[in-house]
Amino acid sequence: xxxxxxxxxxxxxxxxxxxxxxxxxxxxxxxxxxxxxxxxxxxxxxxxxxxxxxxxxxxxxxxxxxxxxxx
Amino acid sequence: xxxxxxxxxxxxxxxxxxxxxxxxxxxxxxxxxxxxxxxxxxxxxxxxxxxxxxxxxxxxxxxxxxxxxxx
DNA sequence: CTTGTCAGTCAAGTGTGCTTTACATAATTT
DNA sequence: AAATTATGTAAAGCACACTTGACTGACAAG
Numbered sequence: 001x002x003x004x005x006x007x008x009x010x011x012x013x014x015x016x017x018x019x020x021x022x023x024x025x026x027x028x029x030x031x032x033x034x035x036x037x038x039x040x041x042x043x044x045x046x047x048x049x050x051x052x053x054x055x056x057x058x059x060x061x062x063x064x065x066x067x068x069x070x071x
Numbered sequence: 072x073x074x075x076x077x078x079x080x081x082x083x084x085x086x087x088x089x090x091x092x093x094x095x096x097x098x099x100x101x102x103x104x105x106x107x108x109x110x111x112x113x114x115x116x117x118x119x120x121x122x123x124x125x126x127x128x129x130x131x132x133x134x135x136x137x138x139x140x141x142x
Numbered sequence: 143c144t145t146g147t148c149a150g151t152c153a154a155g156t157g158t159g160c161t162t163t164a165c166a167t168a169a170t171t172t
Numbered sequence: 173a174a175a176t177t178a179t180g181t182a183a184a185g186c187a188c189a190c191t192t193g194a195c196t197g198a199c200a201a202g
Contacts, residue, residue, distance in 0.1 A: 041112070099191080112159090
């Protein structure tokens with residue numbers, strides 16, 4: 001799942017560590033989410049949305065990857 | 072996390088099994104989410120929101136339980 | 143009374159979200 | 173050169189999201 005977390009974070013001038021602290025998770029979790037290693041849990045997605053004042057759907061993008069559908 | 076999945080589902084006249092099939096998960100997963108045993112993953116929450124045509128925030132409620140804050 | 147459907151639950155197993163600790167690299171800064 | 177800050181990554185472990193299979197009780201319909 002894609003997301004614009006890195007953009008929102010750097011707009012605020014926050015480091016990954018600073019954002020992690022605000023969200024009460026580890027810095028590695030923020031890094032993993034930004035680099036697409038895994039998706040956040042629903043409660044963490046809510047916390048992110050609340051922090052940035054935007055709906056979840058604006059921050060995370062669930063568009064299905066049409067893997068090899070274009071053949 | 073609270074949710075109105077059961078309400079939305081029964082409005083449509085669907086059984087848990089029917090909803091599970093539409094969402095491509097097991098019936099037990101739907102039951103566990105409705106009965107509050109655990110929260111769905113973010114991708115599943117997106118699928119639910121898409122299916123019912125509502126934003127995630129309208130279906131799932133992240134309000135913090137103020138456990139013993141009322142003392 | 144039997145059959146079927148629905149909702150709830152349990153057990154055991156797999157995969158992943160998140161943790162802590164640790165190391166590496168690059169860009170400052172002193 | 174040394175120290176600091178930010179990012180990326182890795183391994184080991186715990187908790188939870190989700191699975192299959194099975195069982196129960198409530199309710200309807202034959």
